[in-house]
Amino acid sequence: MIEYDPCSEAVFDDPYPFYAQLRAEAPIFRHPRYRPWFLSRFDDVLAALxxxxxxxxxxxxxxxxxxxHPDPDGGEETYFDRSDLPMEIGAVATLDPPVHTRVRAALSPPFKPAAAERLEPFAREIVRGCIARARERGGLDAVADFAGHLSVRVACRVLGVPLDDADFYVRCINTLFERDAGTPGVTPRGRDASMELHVYLIQRIQEWRAKGTRLGGLADAILYGDFEGRRLNDLEASFHLSMVLIGGTETLPKAASAAIYRLWQHPEQRARVAADPSLAPQAFHEALRYDMPTQMLGRVATREVEFHGQTVEPGEAVMFLWASANRDERAFERADAFDVGRGLPRILSFGQGTHMCLGMHIARMEGRVLLEELLAAFPEYDVVEADAVRLRSEFFRGFGSLPLRVA
Structure with missing residues (x-):
């Protein structure tokens, strides 16, 4: 019997035994409580992407x-429906080609490898400030005081929006992804936080447009650029801004704190990376594979598709279990071992194909800089594991807080 339920407390505790069962016994699976099919094997997820x-x-x-489902068990809605919003051009992640191709091209310049390289001095300065404060206090939270502090500020710099708003964005985004035990889906306070974020962004968009303000970053393209022959309306612009803020604020802190935690668990590997900083990209890459923060993303079928003898009908949703695919023993030797010596194998943490993550070069730069600077300053940091907090969500997995002691 397949026991996987993405919103169960057992899966929140440790999803990987459930993923292993899915890959072995039911590589395409449907739970009666939920709308989509679930794909769990690397090759299947890659093919669908x-x-x-x-x-x-x-x-x-x-x-x-x-x-x-729209109204599970006759209760309150636990899903987010954009269909009634006045948006013809949604965030790039929700566009298909050929519109996606044109919109992505308009948004992509700040995310190219050379742009990520230009951001590195800014990122390193922020990280060194975090290190200096940690040295004074004797510790830091690897999420709030370190990786999270960096990631939202880099996202603001990419957009060109004021850094003064960074902490507000973090609060709204973190609240959106909080979950309550026993209640699946977005919480009422999460919906309120999403509304608060978009209302605030729309207010700022209207102010900037009224004054003709040029912010000097990607926000200028979003506010004033040509998208399919017109400017984005205020709501569309807010969704594009929030896409960058959420993408930059949520995933990187979880991946970086996972790398910090796993290196602490494996002191011999930590010593290798500290002695040879050129291994920092591999350590971050392996953390992305081993502890993929985003548990699932999906699509809706437009025609019949078959996986392992099961036909997915047009209109049916399919969720890709990224974290399972990244631990697939068919794709990786010793898939359940954390190994910075693994190199840089193909993983699914940034997606593949048309919708490959726009910010992947920036994320890799940030992860590398965080590990380089932390290990240069505190090569024998200690994790206060008793005080660590793991997030409990069907969507994201990772640390909400990871306290470190440093000397």
Whole structure:
């Protein structure tokens, strides 16, 4: 019997035994409580990601949009429905080609490898400030005081929006992804936080446009650029801004704190990376594979697709279990071992194909800088594991707090 339930406390505790069972016994699986099919093997997820003719993102990609039925058990809605919003051009993650191709091209310049390289001095300065404060206090939280502090400020710099708003963005985004035990999906306070974020962004967008303010970053393209022959309306612009803020604020702190935690668990590997900083990219890459923060993203089928003898019908949703695919023993030797010597194998943490993560070069730079600077300053840091807090969510997995002692 398949026991996987993405919103169960047991899966929140440790999803990997459930993923292993899915891969072995039911590589395509459907739970009666939820809307979509689940794919758990690396090759299946990769094939679906690359098949833009059989799958669409226009109905959403996240668990908030695709996992839950519109009105489960007659209760309150636990899903997020964008269909009634006045948006023809949603965030790039919810666009199919050819519109996606044109919109992505308009947004991509600040995310190219050379742009990430230009951001590195800014990122390193922020990280060194975090290190200096940690030295004074004798410790830091690897999420709030370190990786999270960096990631939101880099996202603001990419957009060109004021850094003064960084902590507000973090609060709204973190609240959006909080979950309550026993209640699946977005919480009421999460919905309120999402509304608060978009209302605030729309107010700022209206102010900037009224004054003709140029912010000097990606926000200028979002506010004033040509998208399919017109400017984005205020709501569309807010969704594009929030896409960058959420993407930059949520995933990187979880991946970086996972790397910090796993290196602490494996002191011999930590010593290797500290002695040879050129291994920092591999350590971050392995953390992305081993502890993929985003548990699932999905698509909706546009035509019949078959996996392992099961036909997915048009209109049916399919969730790709990224974290399971990254631990697939068919794709990786010793898949359940953390090994910075693994190199840089192909993983799914940034997606593949048309919707490959725009910010992946920036994320890799940030992860590398965080590990380089932490290990240069505190090569024998200690994790206060008793005080660590893990997030409990069907969508994200990782640390909400990871206190470190440093000397």
């Amino acid at each position: 690359l098949d833009v003719k059989s799958f669409t993102v226009t109905e959403g990609t996240t668990s908030m949009e695709l996992l839950f």
